[in-house]
Amino acid sequence: MKAPGTVVIADDTRASLDLLTTILTRDGYTVHAARDGEEALQLALQQSPDIIVTDVLMPKLSGFELCRWIKGNRATRFIPVVLVTGLDGARERIEGINAGADDFLHKPVNAQELQARVRSLVRLKRFTDDLDSAESVILSLALTVEARDPCTGGHCVRMSSYASLFGTHLGLPDDDVTALARGGYLHDVGKIGVPDAVLLKAGPLTPSEFAIIKQHTVTGDQLCGDLRPLRLVKPIVRSHHERIDGSGYPDGLAGDAVPLLAQITGIVDVYDALTTDRPYRSALTSAVSLAELDAESRRGLHQPDLVCAFAELHRSGRFTQPTRRGTDLQGHVVTDPLRHAI
Numbered sequence: 333m334k335a336p337g338t339v340v341i342a343d344d345t346r347a348s349l350d351l352l353t354t355i356l357t358r359d360g361y362t363v364h365a366a367r368d369g370e371e372a373l374q375l376a377l378q379q380s381p382d383i384i385v386t387d388v389l390m391p392k393l394s395g396f397e398l399c400r401w402i403k404g405n406r407a408t409r410f411i412p413v414v415l416v417t418g419l420d421g422a423r424e425r426i427e428g429i430n431a432g433a434d435d436f437l438h439k440p441v442n443a444q445e446l447q448a449r450v451r452s453l454v455r456l457k458r459f460t461d462d463l464d465s466a467e468s469v470i471l472s473l474a475l476t477v478e479a480r481d482p483c484t485g486g487h488c489v490r491m492s493s494y495a496s497l498f499g500t501h502l503g504l505p506d507d508d509v510t511a512l513a514r515g516g517y518l519h520d521v522g523k524i525g526v527p528d529a530v531l532l533k534a535g536p537l538t539p540s541e542f543a544i545i546k547q548h549t550v551t552g553d554q555l556c557g558d559l560r561p562l563r564l565v566k567p568i569v570r571s572h573h574e575r576i577d578g579s580g581y582p583d584g585l586a587g588d589a590v591p592l593l594a595q596i597t598g599i600v601d602v603y604d605a606l607t608t609d610r611p612y613r614s615a616l617t618s619a620v621s622l623a624e625l626d627a628e629s630r631r632g633l634h635q636p637d638l639v640c641a642f643a644e645l646h647r648s649g650r651f652t653q654p655t656r657r658g659t660d661l662q663g664h665v666v667t668d669p670l671r672h673a674i
């Protein structure tokens with residue numbers, strides 16, 4: 333029978349460690365026992381357990397420090413941590429909550445309570461793992477879309493990097509910057525629903541073909557569904573082609589109704605389209621592309637403050653330029669207006 337989960341137990345008291353190990357091993361868990369916090373941390377990194385049950389007072393690394401480390405590390409933050417607290421539980425509980433603990437057990441540990449806590453947290457962890465894998469499925473869909481179009485090679489990576497650099501430059505909170513980095517990869521995931529004949533068409537698009545292309549925003553939004561990790565990414569996927577004068581799609585949003593992260597992604601999307609080769613023109617230089625973005629903002633398509641900030645980011649020297657493989661066309665921007673808009 334498949335083990336119901338992997339557990340790391342940390343306790344410097346031998347008797348207590350043996351007792352917890354016996355109870356959970358009997359229930360079918362794979363148990364890794366640690367005599368101090370440092371050993372528990374090593375085991376957490378090596379074994380990717382489904383849960384950590386740890387004593388508070390331990391040599392080398394306390395239960396609080398272990399918990400803080402686990403919750404602060406990207407690779408381990410979804411592992412539930414149960415703190416086993418002593419008689420003076422209240423104070424330890426508050427400190428445990430601050431350290432990010434998911435649950436508590438009091439000494440002496442009641443076997444049934446331990447079994448119930450571990451069972452429910454492992455179930456929750458499995459659910460989080462599923463969400464993580466759903467997110468990876470969508471990400472691989474996005475990369476599949478990119479691979480279909482030889483003109484857009486590397487677009488996702490550049491978008492992710494540009495958008496997060498821009499978000500950091502604007503001083504946005506970490507969650508928004510992370511959403512921008514993910515949105516860079518996922519913004520065009522809905523193109524999975526656009527037939528090759530339309531997506532890869534060399535000539536100008538007919539209005540009905542353009543209508544099919546526009547649907548990629550709505551399809552992408554639906555693909556993201558209700559996945560919690562994509563909560564902040566969804567508006568980027570749906571609205572990165574909206575323009576603040578209301579001329580964009582799919583909803584014709586205007587002004588502040590266009591979500592900020594979608595506006596940022598829209599600006600870097602235009603920038604990346606301009607600075608890369610297209611079948612109908614060579615890549616433009618960064619300076620010419622920024623001038624085109626400035627012209628677009630004067631025509632009311634983008635917030636002038638944002639376009640200014642983007643130019644400022646370039647001047648700061650913190651912006652990584654794409655490889656320039658083409659030249660600008662005597663300083664004049666030549667684009668197919670429909671292609672430019674996808």
Ligand SMILES: [Fe+2]
Pocket residue numbers: 519520548572573674
């Ligand atoms: Fe798009």
